[in-house]
Structure formats: C-alpha cells, structure tokens
Amino acid sequence: GEDVEQSLFLSVREGDSSVINCTYTDSSSTYLYWYKQEPGAGLQLLTYIFSNMDMKQDQRLTVLLNKKDKHLSLRIADTQTGDSAIYFCAETPTGGGNKLTFGTGTQLKVEL
C-alpha cells in the first residue's frame, strides 16, 4: 500500500521547536521528502532524505527517519511566524520512478 499519514494540526509558540510527524507504509520507499505549502501558493521542497540515512540537518530543519517503524519527522528549530503553512511529507517508492505520494498534510500555526 501507499498510505502516508500525518496529524492534521500543530500549534506552537514563536521561538519554540516544532516537530511534524509522518508515517508511511511502503517499505520500499527510497526517498522521503518534506514540502511546504503557504496559503494560495504551490509546494516548495524543503528537504529530502535517502532511505539509508537516519538523520539530515539543514539549518533550522532536522529530518529524522526511523525506517524500522516507517516514521519520518521534521523538526523546525526556533519556529517563526513565517513558518506557518501546511507541511507535506512525501515518498518515492522503488520502481515508482517519478511519482510522489503525499501525506495528508499538517497545518502548522505559529502563535506570538
């Protein structure tokens, strides 16, 4: 199956860390991604991780991958109001070539 699940909402205070979680079912996934969608806009690729990695850090973003549990997370340090958006995890399964399967999306709200 190709189900990718995320919690729908997350609310954090400005300056705190945000952790957005994602679970997937396709164990053959080779690449896993995080995209950001601001209101009325398209999707912006934030970062991605190869399935043979456990962690990837890119400035304020940290991606953790637990392949055994099929769990992916995105941590945003020092969350800012500009981080308010919908965050989608996505996967590209082996043999899926150029097909992205998206999660259900998590709406992040950053409060002052």
Place this chain on the structure above:
Amino acid sequence: DTAVSQTPKYLVTQMGNDKSIKCEQNLGHDTMYWYKQDSKKFLKIMFSYNNKELIINETVPNRFSPKSPDKAHLNLHINSLELGDSAVYFCASSPGSWGAEAFFGQGTRLTVV
C-alpha cells in the same frame, strides 16, 4: 522569471463545459506532472510526462486528457466538467525521473458550478 507557470490561476465554469489549463516550465526539465489537490488539501498525482511521453496515468477519468506539445509544456484538457472536478490543479516539473526536486506551479483553482 517564473520557473513553472500555470494559466489561468482561477477558473469558474459550468457543469458540462470543456476547459483547458496550460503549464509551461523554463527550467529545461525533462519530466512534467499534473497533481490534484482536493478541498481537504489531499494531493494526488494525475499524470506524468517524460520528454513528451506519458509515463504515469493514475486512474484518472478519460475526460481528462493531458497534452505535451514539447517538453516545456504540459496542458490539461477536461471535457464535460463535473462538480467533483472542483479542486486546485498543480503542474510540476523535475529534471530527471525522480520527484525529489519537483518544482511546483502556483496552482489553478477550478470551480465547477
């Protein structure tokens, strides 16, 4: 310059009409896609083209017909529009056959009344 551009941004039309959405990318990418985002923000791939050739067709009704006149363009034509077609349609492109570096357009909000 916009990397992936779609027109129109908004489209309101009556049931039964035929409409087209255009997409162009100036990134020199080989692969282009159409995704549909429903009212619950769920995103699903519809089509993928690689160098003008159809690669993926994800159980989309045949009222939807993509056309790729060249690798920089992927248009979406929809016949006999239905209420359930109301959604935001996103065009995207990527340099190779992996979706990793997919660049998305701003979306076309289609409303069928």
